[in-house]
Amino acid sequence: xxxxxxxxxxxxxxxxxxxxxxxxxxxxxxxxxxxxxxxxxxxxxxxxxxxxxxxxxxxxxxxxxxxxxxxxxxxxxxxxxxxxxxxxxxxxxxxxxxxx
Amino acid sequence: xxxxxxxxxxxxxxxxxxxxxxxxxxxxxxxxxxxxxxxxxxxxxxxxxxxxxxxxxxxxxxxxxxxxxxxxxxxxxxxxxxxxxxxxxxxxxxxxxxxxxxxxxxxxxxxxxxxxxxxxxxxxxxxxxxxxxxxxxxxxxxxxxxxxxxxxxxxxxxxxxxxxxxxxxxxxxxxxxxxxxxxxxxxxxxxxxxxxxxxxxxxxxxxxxxxxxxxxxxxxxxxxxxxxxxxxxxxxxxxxxxxxxxxxxxxxxxxxxxxxxxxxxxxxxxxxxxx
Numbered sequence: 001x002x003x004x005x006x007x008x009x010x011x012x013x014x015x016x017x018x019x020x021x022x023x024x025x026x027x028x029x030x031x032x033x034x035x036x037x038x039x040x041x042x043x044x045x046x047x048x049x050x051x052x053x054x055x056x057x058x059x060x061x062x063x064x065x066x067x068x069x070x071x072x073x074x075x076x077x078x079x080x081x082x083x084x085x086x087x088x089x090x091x092x093x094x095x096x097x098x099x100x
Numbered sequence: 101x102x103x104x105x106x107x108x109x110x111x112x113x114x115x116x117x118x119x120x121x122x123x124x125x126x127x128x129x130x131x132x133x134x135x136x137x138x139x140x141x142x143x144x145x146x147x148x149x150x151x152x153x154x155x156x157x158x159x160x161x162x163x164x165x166x167x168x169x170x171x172x173x174x175x176x177x178x179x180x181x182x183x184x185x186x187x188x189x190x191x192x193x194x195x196x197x198x199x200x201x202x203x204x205x206x207x208x209x210x211x212x213x214x215x216x217x218x219x220x221x222x223x224x225x226x227x228x229x230x231x232x233x234x235x236x237x238x239x240x241x242x243x244x245x246x247x248x249x250x251x252x253x254x255x256x257x258x259x260x261x262x263x264x265x266x267x268x269x270x271x272x273x274x275x276x277x278x279x280x281x282x283x284x285x286x287x288x289x290x291x292x293x294x295x296x297x298x299x300x301x302x303x304x305x306x307x308x309x310x311x312x313x314x315x316x317x318x319x320x321x322x323x324x325x326x327x328x329x330x331x332x333x334x335x336x337x338x339x340x341x342x343x344x345x346x347x348x349x350x351x352x353x354x355x356x357x358x359x360x361x362x363x364x365x366x367x368x369x370x371x372x373x374x375x
Contacts, residue, residue, distance in 0.1 A: 002117040005228040007157065010124045012223055014131050014150070016216040021135035023208035026200075029140050029186060033147045036178065037131060040154050043166075051161045051231050056246050059163050060254050063246075066166075066173050067261045071268035073178050077185045078275035084189045085278070093200050 007048035014041035028080055028090045032073065039069045116160055127153040144182050151175045165243045304330040 014037060021034030043062040050058025080090060087094050130149040137143050151174045158167040250258050285293075294300050304327050307313030309320040316339055319330035328336075 002113055002120055003228065003230050005223070006117075006120050006124075007161065008223050008228060009220075010120075010127065010157075012216065012219045013128055016212050016219065017128070017131040017135060019215060020208055020212035023211065024205050025135060027140055029182060029189070030134075030143050033134060033143055033182065036174070037134060037147065037150060040151060040170075040174070043170075044154055044157060047158055047161050047163050047166060050163070052229055054231075056242060056249050057253075059166055059242075059246060060249050062163075062166055063169065063250070064254075064257060064261060066169060067265065070173055070178060071264050073181055074268045074272045075275070077181055078272035081185060081188055082275050090189045 004048040004052040008045050011041045011045035011048070014044070026091050026093055028092050028095075031092060032076055032080070036069065036073070039065060119160060123153045123156055140186055144179055144186065148175055148179050151179070162242065165246055299329070306330045
């Protein structure tokens with residue numbers, strides 16, 4: 001018997017994996033991908049809860065999350081290319097101008 | 101056909117459970133692949149797998165519209181954007197495995213486990229009920245209802261997202277735009293610069309006067325010595341790598357071993373075009 005809890009459990013696992021990825025990866029592109037994974041996990045839980053309640057509001061919110069994620073990726077990748085142009089690297093270790 | 105699949109799936113429960121197990125194991129495996137694969141391209145492939153699986157799960161949960169949006173927006177647009185940026189920053193960009201902060205991985209893993217325990221406790225204590233019976237609002241015919249909801253209750257957030265998207269597009273253009281700081285190089289300047297590099301002629305093609313004409317085969321100069329300029333830096337690096345692991349391409353590697361600096365796009369440094 002499947003219940004929304006199954007999907008919530010999967011969402012939790014994917015969210016944690018994405019979070020660990022953000023912490024351990026140093027290529028900024030991969031860090032972005034891990035953030036996307038976390039957003040996707042949250043979307044999955046939104047849809048599972050929407051199904052549990054039998055309403056569509058969760059699906060609408062997941063839709064908005066997708067829109068915001070797309071905008072975030074566009075701006076983030078533009079920042080990434082400009083950083084790469086200036087520093088010839090996409091490693092998050094090299095972007096330390098604000099450190100001192 | 102796919103419509104029939106979507107229509108059928110929210111009903112039959114044991115089939116959905118089996119599909120859940122299959123897809124969940126695949127998704128978790130791909131997610132682990134995403135964080136442990138070193139090459140960025142492979143990470144993108146893993147992410148694509150996860151996103152497609154999530155699209156299938158949305159369809160299984162009676163959200164066909166979001167399933168298609170997931171495929172179109174995430175797998176289609178966002179991942180393509182990632183791949184384009186990967187082409188700009190160099191496809192061979194692999195993560196270094198040296199830790200800059202000591203014990204970072206260990207602590208990150210511990211933090212991940214702690215977060216997992218925390219979330220698992222929260223989810224375990226929450227009363228997650230069974231799925232609501234699929235009525236007219238929560239069925240596969242919900243696209244119309246979804247549209248009604250977006251354009252009535254959520255119409256203001258919807259309008260705001262359009263402003264957000266326009267802002268993001270303009271912001272990306274501004275950030276990616278390169279202002280010309282110096283005067284535009286004239287043809288005379290370019291030709292002078294070209295002569296000054298010492299290679300006024302085009303680079304020699306690979307394989308000229310050599311035994312084979314493969315792209316990784318360096319051309320031979322008139323005195324019989326191989327020309328390092330005739331092979332792309334990317335191929336040279338690959339050949340050196342292959343030779344280290346005992347493969348073919350030893351000729352290329354031993355010719356090209358005295359490594360000259362190669363920029364991220366794999367061109368030798370003296371051919372980096374001025375910006």
